[in-house]
Amino acid sequence: MLICIPLVRHRWIGFVAAGAMLLCLTQCTTPAPDQTTDTAKPRILISTDIGGTDPDDFQSMIHFLMYADRFQTEGLLSSPYGPGRKEAILAMIDLYAQDLPRLQAHADGFPAPDSLRSVTKQGAVDAAPYPGWSVPTEGSEWIVRCARKTSDQPLWVLVWGGLEDLAQAVHDAPDIKEHIRVYWIGGPNKKWSVNSYAYLAEHHPDLWFIEANATYRGWFMDEGAPTELSNDGYYDHAIRARGHLGRNFKQHYGGSVKMGDTPSLAYVMHGDPHDPTGESWGGSFTPITHSARRIFDRPSTERDTVPVYATLEWRFPGPDLPVPPDSACFTLEVNQQTWPGYALGGGQYAVRYSSKQEETSTYRISSNLPGFPTQTGAYVSQNPWPGAVHAQDYPLGNQWYSDRTEPEAFMAKQQGARTVAQWRTEFLEDWATRWQWLADAPEE
Incomplete structure (x- = not known):
């Protein structure tokens, strides 16, 4: 019998100058911008x-x-x-x-x-x-x-x-x-x-x-x-x-x-x-x-540095089973929180994640599907967002x-x-x- 994993989400909140524009910083004396001049309310x-x-x-x-x-x-x-x-x-x-x-x-x-x-x-x-x-x-x-x-x-x-x-x-x-x-x-x-x-x-x-x-x-x-x-x-x-x-x-x-x-x-x-x-x-x-994205077809390691807030995606082969479409059939665990992963069909699987801050973290991918390959890995996320252009980014x-x-x-x-x-x-x-x-x- 094929059983997909029920998921419980745990949530915690834990440099290029732009032309000649000057940012007002903490000691700025410029008055606060007034309300929009449109007569109609937004x-x-x-x-x-x-x-x-x-x-x-x-x-x-x-x-x-x-x-x-x-x-x-x-x-x-x-x-x-x-x-x-x-x-x-x-x-x-x-x-x-x-x-x-x-x-x-x-x-x-x-x-x-x-x-x-x-x-x-x-x-x-x-x-x-x-x-x-x-x-x-x-x-x-x-x-x-x-x-x-x-x-x-x-x-x-x-x-x-x-x-x-x-x-x-x-x-x-x-x-x-x-x-x-x-x-x-x-x-x-x-x-x-x-x-x-x-x-x-x-x-x-x-x-x-x-x-x-x-x-x-x-x-x-x-x-x-x-x-x-x-x-x-x-x-x-x-x-x-x-x-x-x-x-x-x-x-x-x-x-x-x-x-x-x-x-x-x-x-x-x-x-x-x-x-x-x-x-x-x-x-x-x-x-x-561009919006930073990195796709890994292998376990990532601490040698893999990505921009903070990037969309990270792990894709890998697994058992070719009749998994219902859009059902969460494995989990990605990062920082004691879990995210759902999905079968794409033809024995291919994928899961996405995005870090909320600069961090070096490890992860674990696992499932109760028979023959599913448990794997572990790591990544490093760094400022600034979205970072240098990469071929896998979303334009x-x-x-x-x-x-x-x-x-x-x-x-x-x-x-x-x-x-x-x-x-x-x-x-x-x-x-x-x-x-x-x-x-x-x-x-x-």
Whole structure:
């Protein structure tokens, strides 16, 4: 009897100058870029893994709700890793509803809670198989519906987790590509949705796509921040005892600021979002012409050095068995986490992985299939991304952007992070003003 392995995913988050452009660094005196001059509010759709295995999406959802007057919110999709479902989004909207009178006392345009509930949809709950897409979900179909609306504005698809729903939507309706702009928080999310990423990079390189693998980390890298603006100090300074949303914030990381997905929202709040190379609260990016990929038809070793965030793929022969298509029939174990591998047919097997940071790691490939060849190996991943051009890379179009490579844009080993961190005082003080709204009684 042929048995395929059930998989349980464990997730933890653990240099060329661009022309004459000068990056503003921590001591920059240039004022923060103002909100986009477009009279219409940006159209946004958020895909989040809230309620899954990383609590920071709750913090980002609180931030979004407190600025919801600034956007036309067309979708809130639950695309979790782990137990999260759309009910986690709905629970946050319930808290927002209780705080709404105080928010409305200070600004017009906050959406009604029922309007947000009506656009909350369930997305994919499983990782895509090897092809990178599977079957439509309520979430993927909602992306298509929103993208096809008649509008003078693009739909900003802000992806806080995996790419499964986006990849499914683009696969099912490639015509939507000209109507969407994607800002994806990659890095750790890339390894969990590596098959969907590979599908998009290989088959839809003409997407307008910001791939933030490390830039987003500048939101919570608080080197040199005063106590009141530090990750651990900001709660007492700005949030404590302020509204139902403020009390909920304390439940996630003990109130310490992480919010690694928030830069995607901040990107369309301040600056010109149509110019990724410019300055914004969500970072500054550079065009990339290729996405690093390495294919191994043998066990890799520590002599195999790859760019960080590269798509790594191991292909090898095994028993020619009638394995059901798209079933996970072996595992790749790296850093005490496991990823599914697939039979390609004809006795050929493959598995993909992407490292979230510079590392030297070992791996083990194994299966309960009879005659399957267990193997071990290693690899080394290094900055910068995407590295020098390699024959196996995915070639990209002229609208794919990623983390800046200039040394001065790095914070420690985090590429591009300083392009977000440089605005830390501005965006946290701006948010503190809104937290104060929740401390005030609503006007009668």
